[in-house]
Amino acid sequence: MPDLIHDGDSAAAVSSLRSAVMLLSRRLKHQRVDESLSPTEMSVLGTLARCGSATPGELARKEHVQPPSMTRIVALLEAKGLVRLEPHPDDRRQKVVSQTEQAEAMLEESRSKRNAWLTALAEGLDEDEWETLRKAAPVLEKLAHL
Amino acid sequence: MPDLIHDGDSAAAVSSLRSAVMLLSRRLKHQRVDESLSPTEMSVLGTLARCGSATPGELARKEHVQPPSMTRIVALLEAKGLVRLEPHPDDRRQKVVSQTEQAEAMLEESRSKRNAWLTALAEGLDEDEWETLRKAAPVLEKLAHL
DNA sequence: GTAACTCATTACCTACCCTAAAGACCATTC
DNA sequence: GAATGGTCTTTAGGGTAGGTAATGAGTTAC
Structure with missing residues (x-):
């Protein structure tokens, strides 16, 4: 398998994923269905x-x-x-x-x-x-x- | 635009997205880089x-x-x-x-x-x-x- | 020049999760 | 067949990240 992990794209993606998930979770906390x-x-x-x-x-x-x-x-x-x-x-x-x-x-x-x-x-x-x-x-x- | 929002696929996707984001955020909280x-x-x-x-x-x-x-x-x-x-x-x-x-x-x-x-x-x-x-x-x- | 507004801050409170330890119950071993 | 070690749940206590309400300083509009 190609080096998916250590290339720049994946590093940027995981960084972006991380902050997006944290931010979304903060917003979802307030956006309660009940x-x-x-x-x-x-x-x-x-x-x-x-x-x-x-x-x-x-x-x-x-x-x-x-x-x-x-x-x-x-x-x-x-x-x-x-x-x-x-x-x-x-x-x-x-x-x-x-x-x-x-x-x-x-x-x-x-x-x-x-x-x-x-x-x-x-x-x-x-x-x-x-x-x-x-x-x-x-x-x-x-x-x-x- | 097609009714992306109210079909069953999207409802399932948003539900899955929501729980995945919440769960990931809990884990990321502990998985600190620093x-x-x-x-x-x-x-x-x-x-x-x-x-x-x-x-x-x-x-x-x-x-x-x-x-x-x-x-x-x-x-x-x-x-x-x-x-x-x-x-x-x-x-x-x-x-x-x-x-x-x-x-x-x-x-x-x-x-x-x-x-x-x-x-x-x-x-x-x-x-x-x-x-x-x-x-x-x-x-x-x-x-x-x- | 004063009244209304905005920005940052302070003080207090809440929600959620954790660790440590206890209590109840198996399961294995002598 | 007691005892010892292990597992599941719970209790107690603590910590962290966020929010609301109220304050103080500074700006803007009238």
């Missing part, structure tokens, strides 16, 4: 929607967060009725977290709000640029989970 | 490198941060000798922030450290995926600044 839900909480709900259910430890690993943080997040989600906690069938140390019907409804609603935000930003990008982003989204996701 | 410099501080130095110099207010707008936050960031950078503060020539309320030679040297050094991080992650992506990211980086940056 006032009372932090970005990480949203992300956990998304993971649960994909995986069905998981233990707090699994969730912590998937979200690259420490276990104590996940404990707090799950507790908050439970208090809001978006998540259910059940004892693990095989191991009484663990718990099983799964989303409630209420969470599913909320995720659906959030999708339309996200689109509204996206529409506002869409005016600044042309079709080619959107195409690039659509292709990049899954790669970014993969990168984030590496 | 132990003593926060991502936002790095970003401000990058902006200064591009723009030459700016007032705190201008920097706050560019970084999408509130003025008081930028005051604190600039103060930290000044304490580290990476930034210089001078009175504004025309307006005595404002100040002019510019980077020192030390900052330039640090940015150069940070580039090689970033490459080390990149190398570690590179193993998980193939050449096509990197190509996609290289193309997407400037678009993401544009999006972030919209």
